Amino acid sequence: MNTRSMIFTLYGDYISHYGSKIWIGSLIKLLSEFGHNDQSVRAAISRMNKQGWVQSEKISNKSYYSLTPRGQKRIEEAAKRIFKLKPEDWDGQWRILMYTIPEEIRSVRDELRKELVWSGFGSMSSSCWISANNLEKQVFDLIDKYDIANYVDFFIARYAGPHKNYEIVEKSWNLQEINDRYQEFISKYSQKYIIDKHKIQKGNMSEAECFVERTKLVHEYRKFLFVDPGLPEELLPDKWLGSHAAALFSDYYKELAEPASKFFESVFKEGNELKKRDADYDVLNHPYMVE
Secondary structure: OOHHHHHHHHHHHOHHHHOOEEEHHHHHHHHHOOOOOHHHHHHHHHHHHHOOOEEEEEEOOEEEEEEOHHHHHHHHHHHHHHOOOOOOOOOOOEEEEEEOOOHHHHHHHHHHHHHHHHHOOEEEEOOEEEEOOOOHHHHHHHHHHHOOHHHEEEEEEOOOOOOOHHHHHHHHOOHHHHHHHHHHHHHHHHHHHHHHHHHHHOOOOOHHHHHHHHHHHHHHHHHHHHOOOOOOHHHOOOOOOHHHHHHHHHHHHHHHHHHHHHHHHHHHHHHHHHHHHHHHHHHHOOHHHOO
């Protein structure tokens, strides 16, 4: 599992609920449970800092990292989608983004495409992207972020034919491939859920083990954010497995939640106590505090 990706998972599922700031030593200790070493964690968090996802703060000689507003926004958007148990109702309208971004800013075009896929847009053609969801705010945020107002047009409209709406879906997404991935998830985690549930009930699973399994579960499930557009139920095939996978994820998550949180808190609080001691030391040794 990629170290940087795992850090995002920890921020989303744990750290963001505890003030969004963590001591690098605590982060290293948490990630050591998955086999990541000190060097890989420091390199990954440094890269996230340069990319604008986190910001650093020095207290005494220790480094703490917190989410930037950009990072917090992304985490909140992801959480809403990860913990959504069923598709939203459809208003019958399509959101359509078309662009003609010049070749000289191709890198912006490439980044925009990645953001559109993550948000749940599908590509009808190379420069025409559609979504059935209410993503107006996200679209205009992207237009502002990349300063591309001169190159884009955005429409909200109903499809009038000559085909059916489900045929538009088939042109823009490979739902069979996504459904196959949901089947793999269900096949793998249905059995793990039953086994771990019995272990927890009998007291045969440690808090650290629950932390590892919950983190792995979220890490695997959140990958669907990059492939599943979250279409309304009216546009999904009859044997769609997304809701089944969501229910399994929710049940398994709840089973692991409490002991996993206890382990995280034990590591997190250790770093916070160091932070408090260092802050108290800094105050006592401030020039104006010395007689």
